Amino acid sequence: MKRTSVLRWIVALAALAVVLFPFYWMLNTSLKPQTEIFLSPPTFLSSHWSLDAYATVLTQRPVGRYFLNSLIVALGTTALSVVLAALAAYGFTRFFPRGATPFIVLLLFTKMLPETLLIIPYFRLMSDLGLLNTYAALVLAYSSFALPFSVWMLIGFFRSIPRDIDEAAMIDGATYLQAFWRVILPLARPGLVAVALFTFLIAWNSYVWALVLTTDSSMYVLSVGIANMVGEYRVQWNELMAAAVIAAVPVMVLYSLLERHLVNAITAGAVKG
Amino acid sequence: MRSSSWTRRRRVGYAFIAPVFLFLCAVVLFPLGHAFYTSLLRVRGLSSTFVGFANYARVLTDDAFWHSLGVSLAFTTSCVLLHMAIGLGLALLLDGLRFARTALRIAFLTPWMVAPAVGATIWLWLLEPQFGVVNYLLVAWGAVKAPLAWLGEPALAFASVVAVDTWRGVPFVMLLMLAGLQTIPREQYEAAAIDGADAWQRFRYVTLPNLRYLLVVASTLDVINTIRHYDIIGVMTAGGPAGATEVLPVLLYNTAFRGNRFGEAAAIGVLLLAIVLAFSLLHIRAARLER
Amino acid sequence: MRNIRKLAAAVACLACVAAAAQQPIVLQWQTANLTESQYEPVWKATIAEFEAANPGIKVEPVLVARKDHWTKFVAAAQAKKAPCIVTVDLTTAAYNGYLMPLDKYWNAEPQEFRNAWSPAMLSASKWKGQLYGLPIWGGTYAEIYNRDLVTKAGLDPNKPPKTWAEYASWAKKLTGNDQWATAVLGGKTDTTTRVLLMWIWSNGGEAFNADMTEATFAKNPKSLEAIKFYLGLVKDGVAAPAPTTTNYLEQTNLFAQQKIATMRNAYWAIAKVNGDNPALKGKVFVAPGPANVPNAPTLTSVAASSISASCPNPEAAWKFIKFDAGKKWTVERAKVANWMPTRNDMADDPAFKADPLLAQFVTIGNNARSYPLPSPIWAEIAANDIVDAVQRALLSPEKTEEIFRDLDAKVTKKLKDV
Numbered sequence: 001m002k003r004t005s006v007l008r009w010i011v012a013l014a015a016l017a018v019v020l021f022p023f024y025w026m027l028n029t030s031l032k033p034q035t036e037i038f039l040s041p042p043t044f045l046s047s048h049w050s051l052d053a054y055a056t057v058l059t060q061r062p063v064g065r066y067f068l069n070s071l072i073v074a075l076g077t078t079a080l081s082v083v084l085a086a087l088a089a090y091g092f093t094r095f096f097p098r099g100a101t102p103f104i105v106l107l108l109f110t111k112m113l114p115e116t117l118l119i120i121p122y123f124r125l126m127s128d129l130g131l132l133n134t135y136a137a138l139v140l141a142y143s144s145f146a147l148p149f150s151v152w153m154l155i156g157f158f159r160s161i162p163r164d165i166d167e168a169a170m171i172d173g174a175t176y177l178q179a180f181w182r183v184i185l186p187l188a189r190p191g192l193v194a195v196a197l198f199t200f201l202i203a204w205n206s207y208v209w210a211l212v213l214t215t216d217s218s219m220y221v222l223s224v225g226i227a228n229m230v231g232e233y234r235v236q237w238n239e240l241m242a243a244a245v246i247a248a249v250p251v252m253v254l255y256s257l258l259e260r261h262l263v264n265a266i267t268a269g270a271v272k273g
Numbered sequence: 274m275r276s277s278s279w280t281r282r283r284r285v286g287y288a289f290i291a292p293v294f295l296f297l298c299a300v301v302l303f304p305l306g307h308a309f310y311t312s313l314l315r316v317r318g319l320s321s322t323f324v325g326f327a328n329y330a331r332v333l334t335d336d337a338f339w340h341s342l343g344v345s346l347a348f349t350t351s352c353v354l355l356h357m358a359i360g361l362g363l364a365l366l367l368d369g370l371r372f373a374r375t376a377l378r379i380a381f382l383t384p385w386m387v388a389p390a391v392g393a394t395i396w397l398w399l400l401e402p403q404f405g406v407v408n409y410l411l412v413a414w415g416a417v418k419a420p421l422a423w424l425g426e427p428a429l430a431f432a433s434v435v436a437v438d439t440w441r442g443v444p445f446v447m448l449l450m451l452a453g454l455q456t457i458p459r460e461q462y463e464a465a466a467i468d469g470a471d472a473w474q475r476f477r478y479v480t481l482p483n484l485r486y487l488l489v490v491a492s493t494l495d496v497i498n499t500i501r502h503y504d505i506i507g508v509m510t511a512g513g514p515a516g517a518t519e520v521l522p523v524l525l526y527n528t529a530f531r532g533n534r535f536g537e538a539a540a541i542g543v544l545l546l547a548i549v550l551a552f553s554l555l556h557i558r559a560a561r562l563e564r
Numbered sequence: 565m566r567n568i569r570k571l572a573a574a575v576a577c578l579a580c581v582a583a584a585a586q587q588p589i590v591l592q593w594q595t596a597n598l599t600e601s602q603y604e605p606v607w608k609a610t611i612a613e614f615e616a617a618n619p620g621i622k623v624e625p626v627l628v629a630r631k632d633h634w635t636k637f638v639a640a641a642q643a644k645k646a647p648c649i650v651t652v653d654l655t656t657a658a659y660n661g662y663l664m665p666l667d668k669y670w671n672a673e674p675q676e677f678r679n680a681w682s683p684a685m686l687s688a689s690k691w692k693g694q695l696y697g698l699p700i701w702g703g704t705y706a707e708i709y710n711r712d713l714v715t716k717a718g719l720d721p722n723k724p725p726k727t728w729a730e731y732a733s734w735a736k737k738l739t740g741n742d743q744w745a746t747a748v749l750g751g752k753t754d755t756t757t758r759v760l761l762m763w764i765w766s767n768g769g770e771a772f773n774a775d776m777t778e779a780t781f782a783k784n785p786k787s788l789e790a791i792k793f794y795l796g797l798v799k800d801g802v803a804a805p806a807p808t809t810t811n812y813l814e815q816t817n818l819f820a821q822q823k824i825a826t827m828r829n830a831y832w833a834i835a836k837v838n839g840d841n842p843a844l845k846g847k848v849f850v851a852p853g854p855a856n857v858p859n860a861p862t863l864t865s866v867a868a869s870s871i872s873a874s875c876p877n878p879e880a881a882w883k884f885i886k887f888d889a890g891k892k893w894t895v896e897r898a899k900v901a902n903w904m905p906t907r908n909d910m911a912d913d914p915a916f917k918a919d920p921l922l923a924q925f926v927t928i929g930n931n932a933r934s935y936p937l938p939s940p941i942w943a944e945i946a947a948n949d950i951v952d953a954v955q956r957a958l959l960s961p962e963k964t965e966e967i968f969r970d971l972d973a974k975v976t977k978k979l980k981d982v
Contacts, residue, residue, distance in 0.1 A: 005369075012366055016380055019440065022395045023383060025406060038404050038817050038840060041413075088293035095286025103290075105553070108493070110301045112549040113308060114501045116526045117542040120535070121307035123639040125300075132645070144301050147293070149494065176285050205388035212639045215592060215626045215647070223388055227629040231600040232812065234836050244391045251386040256379050263378075266452035318660025319642070319873075401814070402806040403823060422806035427959065511752040514808035515955040530635045532944040533660060 023248075030054065030241035037237050053238035054246070063243060065218060066225040069135070070204055070247075073221055076139040077203035078196045081146050085195055086188070089154035090180050094166065100155050107148040115208055123212050133216045141209040146199040153198075153265065157191035158184070193258055194265030204251055222247045312539035321536070328540035338541065340516060341524040342548075348435060348520050349500045355439045356495055357488065360446025365480075367447075368454045378451070385444035393508035396437045400424060400509075424510050427517035434506050434518050441505065442498075446491050453487040454480070489560040493553055500549055521545050588619075589877045591884060592647030594626035595867075596633040602835060603901045606893065614887050621880045623649075634943070638662075641872060648875035649884060651700070651867050658691035659940030659982075664871045665694040669882040677886075680907040688934035689868040697868030698885050701894070701903035703830035704864045704929035705762060707853045710844070713738060713825040724851035728766075728793060731854035735802035738825040745802040746826045747818055748795060750958050751811030754946040758935060759828050760954060762863050763794040765933065766855035776939045779975035781953070782968035792964055795957050808955045820844065828853060830865075831925045832902040850924050852931075864932040866906060898922060904929055940982055949975055 029037060031049040057063050092100040122141060123132075131137040161184060169179040185192070207223040214220055220228075226247060229240045255262075312328055314321040332338050367377055384392060399407050400423035408420035423433045461479045470478065481488075503522040506512065512519035512527070521541065529538035593611075597603050611623045626647050628636050634653070640646040641662040650657075657663045670678065681699060689697040707724065714721050717737040725731040735745035749756045764771050769787030770780055782788050797803040804810065804824055816833050818824045820840040827833065838845050852862060869885045871878050887893075889907070895915045897903040904925060905916075916922055936942045953971040957964045 008366055008369055012370065012377065015363065015366075016377070019381055019384060022392060022399065022440075023387075025399060026395055035840060035842065038821055040404050040821060040823075041409055042404065042406050084293045084296055087289050091286050091289025095282065095289065105557070107297075108497060108553060109546075109550060110297065110305065111497055112501065112546045112553075113305060114522045114525055114542050114545060115503065116522065116529055117308045117311075117539055118304045119635070119639050120642050121304035123645075124307075124643045125303055127643045127645050140296075140300050143296070147297075151293075152490070176289075180289075201386060205386075207388065207390060211628070211632055212636055215594075215640075216624070217627050220627070223390075224629075226391065227632065228599045228627050230629055230631070232596070232630045234601055234839060235813070236601060241395075244387070247391070248387050252379070252383065255382060255386060256375075259375060259379055259382075262448065263452050263455070266449060267455050318662055319644070320661065402809065403804070403814075403818060404821070420805070422809065425806035425808040510809075513752045513951070513955055514750075515952060515959055527944070527948055530638060531947055532941065533638070533656065 026241050026244060026248075030238055030245050032238055034236060034238060053236070053242040056236075057239045057242045057246070061225065061229075061239075061243075062218070062220075063222070063225060063246060066220050066222045067246070067250075069219060070221040070223070071250075072135055073138045073142065073210075074200050074203040076135060077142040077146075078199045080139055080143045081150055081199040082192055082195050084143065085147060085150035085154050086185065086192065087180075088151055089158050090184065093155055093158040094163070094176075104148065104152050104155070107151055110144065111148055119208065119212050122209065126213055131213075133214050133219050135219075137213045138203075138210055138221070141213065142203040142206055143199075145206070146195070146202045149198060150195040153195055154188065154191050157188050157265065161187050190261045190265040193261035197255065197258055197262055200254065201251060204247075308539050308542055311535055312543050314536045316533075316535040318533075324536070328536045329544070332537055332540045332544065337516075337519075337524065338544075341519050341521050344431075344516070344518065345500060345520040345522075345545075348431070348438075348506075348518070349496060351435045352438045352442060352499045353492060353495050355435065356442040356446045356499075357492055359439065360443045360491075361450045361484075361488075363443065363447045364450035364454055365476075367451060378448075381447060382444045384440050389441055389502070389504040390508050392441055393437060393505045396433075396440070397424070397509050400433055425514055427514055430510050430514055430517050434509055437509065438499065438502065438505050442495065446495065449487055449491045450484065453484045457483045485560070489557065493556055496552060496556075497549055500545070588622045589880045590622045590624055591649055591875075591877060591881055592624050592626050593649040593884070594628065594633070594637060594647040595649075595651035595869075596628065596630040597651070597867075597901070598625050598627050599629060600901060603897070606896045606900050609896070610888055610893055614884055617887075618880075618883065621877075621883070623884060641874070644874040646872035646874055648872060648877060648881040650870055650872055651697075652870065653936060653943050654689055654697050654868055654870060655691050655936065655938045656940050656943055657870065658694075658696045662873055663696045664873045664875065664878060665696060666698065666871060666882070667695050669878070670695050670698075673886075680909050682908050685866070685906050685908070685934070688866045688938075689870075691938070697870035698889050699866050699868045699906035700885075700889055701897055702864040702866045702906050702929070702934075703832060704904050704925050704932055705758065705828055705830050705853075705862050706850050706925060706928045707826055708819070708829050708833065709826045709849050709851065710819065710822060710824075711847045711849055713743070713822060717825070721849055724849070725854045728854050728856055732800075732802075734826075735797065735800070739802045742823065744804045744818075744824050746797065746828075747804040747810050747815045747824050748798050748807040748958070749810050749812070749815060749828075750807035750951070750954050751809055751814065752947065752951050752955075753811045754936075754943075754951070755812045756954055757946040757950045758863055758865065760791065760794065760950065761935070762828065762853055764790045765863075766790065766853055766857070766860040767793075768857035768860070772937065772939075776937065777976070777979050779972045779979065781950075782965055782972050788965060788968060791957070791968060795954070795961065795964065798958060799961050807958050816840075830902070831904065831922065834921065835902050848921070850921055850928070852928050859931060861931050861933045862928055863935050864904070864929050865935040867903075939979065941978055945975055945978065949978075 028044065030053050032046055033048050036043060036046060036048060092103060126132055126137040165183060166179050169183040174182070205223060207227060210221045210224045214224070226240065226243045229236065229243060313323060313325060315324045315327070363381060367374065370377065399405050402408060402420050402422050402425065407423070411417045412420060421429060424430045457480060462475060465475045465479050501522055503526060506518050506520055506523055507526065510518045512523040525538050525541045528534050528541060598607055607625065611625065615622060637646060637650060637652055646662060685699050686695065689695060689699055709721065709724060711721050719734055719737060725734045738745035749759045761771055764787045767786045767790035769784050769790050771787060772779055780787060781791065798807050804818055815827050816829065816836050817840070819827045820837040834848060869888060871881045875881055891910065891913070894905045894907060894910060895913055898905060899915055910916055911926065916926060936946065939945065949971060953967050956967045
């Protein structure tokens with residue numbers, strides 16, 4: 001018993017080393033001075049470590065603004081996605097149970113086209129709607145990405161909530177919408193949290209849409225800001241990595257706090273189908 | 274009486290699912306339709322001529338397309354198999370650990386939390402032949418004599434992008450599997466143990482059957498995500514060397530934005546969509562049948 | 565009394581009209597260089613001064629990563645919403661109808677303004693006889709040497725190699741422990757093609773026929789010979805390993821870390837080298853690349869400012885382009901970002917005289933062919949097809965001729981299809 005446990009730990013730690021090494025390197029590079037970055041042999045722990053790159057990135061580039069934009073877009077996408085997915089999942093499980101699976105397949109179908117092809121029509125659509133350089137354009141574009149997974153998970157979740165609860169709520173005179181809002185949604189909270197986390201992640205890290213749909217640099221999101229730091233003639237790698245670390249931190253914090261819900265949700269809602 | 278309340282019920286149901294349908298029509302179906310339509314045009318800048326299926330004919334008779342398709346299939350198969358195997362393996366590993374579960378889970382989820390392009394950039398560096406840490410460590414430990422050109426040689430480059438994509442893609446599968454493992458009733462394991470099953474048999478006859486549904490879902494989603502994935506290969510090799518890693522999304526991007534042949538690119542995209550759709554439907558049907 | 569009231573009303577009315585007419589014109593300006601950190605102070609100053617001198621016009625910079633510059637431009641151009649002032653692959657953009665011809669603005673300028681650009685320089689910005697851009701800056705390529713490594717190998721820095729044979733013997737001496745003479749570019753960007761073209765020209769060969777309808781990489785024996793020699797540097801062991809992943813960035817890194825003694829690059833590389841390794845400041849020297857024929861040209865990549873076809877304010881855009889092409893900013897760009905002037909009246913400028921390296925690049929650039937080559941499908945040929953052939957040839961050197969014959973066929977077919 002003990003021996004297998006130790007073995008497990010050894011394997012786990014070895015795997016962890018491989019998984020986390022790139023992040024360690026990201027941090028390491030962000031703390032080094034420019035002249036040390038391409039040294040051969042590379043330095044793992046440097047006496048010249050400093051937070052200069054972070055200071056430069058935060059003061060000389062509007063990283064704070066990019067961060068805020070990313071946050072607004074990600075939260076907006078999450079809100080829209082969760083609402084759409086929850087309404088759809090409820091609608092299907094309660095009213096059209098046999099339509100649930102075909103609908104999920106339809107949603108999957110929409111994801112099968114490579115992103116590249118959607119760039120130009122999206123731009124034209126948003127341009128015609130007058131939504132260029134707005135948060136709305138990005139929110140609308142991103143909301144479609146996470147829908148298949150979100151709807152699938154919430155359908156599973158709602159299916160596991162028995163109809164009796166709806167009916168009990170409606171006996172007291174509530175409408176379907178009220179039953180949905182007041183009774184079912186709170187029961188589905190872990191599922192909603194899982195969907196929210198998943199959607200937030202996708203929206204936070206997405207790049208191509210923000211690249212194309214925003215031209216005003218005060219509307220840029222973090223992923224665009226980071227990409228713009230890769231010049232051809234000079235790349236300040238330490239600053240680039242510092243910006244990447246700043247971009248990764250909120251997601252990690254969010255996931256640490258809510259990870260429990262994520263696993264519970266998948267467990268409860270999605271496993272049985 | 275009954276029929277009117279039934280109709281009313283239906284109407285309420287439509288009201289619930291209407292928002293998502295409207296959203297899909299506007300934001301998804303329009304661009305999809307545009308892509309389909311563009312595949313029937315020969316586009317030169319702002320002017321285009323209708324050419325019917327000529328683009329498809331061109332694409333299907335082009336060696337580059339078939340080569341790319343082959344690379345895509347090889348890449349997707351290797352990646353998805355690795356994602357599933359390692360994801361399940363890690364889930365089994367973590368499930369049995371008592372200590373620091375949350376911390377470990379978050380740690381293993383981290384590759385998923387970083388944008389693929391950023392992760393690919395870091396790996397690009399780690400694998401750099403002269404200045405990369407991987408070569409440095411391998412040479413220092415005596416595992417290899419001279420630095421390897423990880424992305425410079427066809428076979429190594431293919432293996433490298435598969436490895437990096439595995440790094441990116443395992444966390445999601447691991448998460449799903451972890452959730453699935455938690456729902457397997459203890460009694461089934463105990464019953465199997467009483468019947469004299471060893472660890473491998475318990476895995477095969479208790480764990481796997483219980484996870485079947487999740488495995489099908491995870492692998493379908495994974496295939497769809499992996500076959501259309503552009504970032505990692507785009508950043509690390511741009512399809513090189515000599516086309517060894519030129520998967521369909523890379524070919525498509527190059528055709529659209531380097532070759533400026535949007536009609537042809539759209540045709541490639543539609544073909545890719547057809548392939549993925551066919552696969553998904555078959556996959557789901559096969560899983561259903563076995564049930 | 566009533567007259568004063570009437571007067572007041574009239575004045576108020578005029579003020580209203582004037583205010584409405586004062587809506588500033590907003591010009592969007594997109595070039596991949598806006599995200600180059602060393603250029604930032606210069607372009608910010610350019611915009612500030614222009615806006616101060618032209619109160620009704622505002623210039624809005626559009627920042628984009630270099631690798632995505634064309635994608636973003638095309639997405640906007642397709643919806644007829646491209647930025648007014650752009651620097652893009654001119655022939656391709658003109659061919660696709662994304663740019664506006666500038667002849668009427670150009671011809672309206674005084675002769676002395678127009679004289680600053682030679683016909684050869686202007687032809688790089690013409691498509692089917694019409695002018696589509698004003699050349700703003702260029703990058704001239706030359707062979708850059710590390711003085712210390714050269715002297716350490718017992719070679720004379722004042723006598724850089726002029727022929728291939730001399731270069732080969734230098735290369736052998738410059739290769740040693742964990743150090744190579746040079747790097748062969750084989751990565752998947754068009755810098756690979758640029759260097760390949762220069763080697764072909766240095767042997768008197770041609771990669772294409774005169775009107776760009778046929779590729780002659782293998783067809784022209786001098787071209788093939790040059791390709792074999794250049795790519796053969798890897799086989800001979802004098803070039804750094806892993807050439808198929810060596811792009812501009814990797815090559816400059818190698819040079820900065822003193823792992824290669826020489827590189828074929830432009831003046832902008834030196835700024836990066838000095839940034840990465842301050843110990844190398846002042847320790848480089850420059851010479852034209854080795855050649856087997858007299859007067860072999862080097863390569864100058866030309867960047868021009870163009871006006872997009874959908875621009876609603878082309879006159880204002882032309883004003884800015886002229887302003888940006890002025891002498892002051894030409895000097896600033898050269899000093900800060902190492903971008904060479906395209907004007908031919910800068911030779912007497914003190915800034916150019918003060919920096920000997922810069923002066924040398926200007927001299928070398930007097931015998932240069934402009935890049936990109938004028939074909940509407942150049943982007944694809946240069947960054948996909950030619951690079952693919954180079955990579956294949958590096959991986960299977962014995963098949964070089966066959967590979968480049970295939971390239972000739974493939975590219976000729978594409979060129980004829982245009």
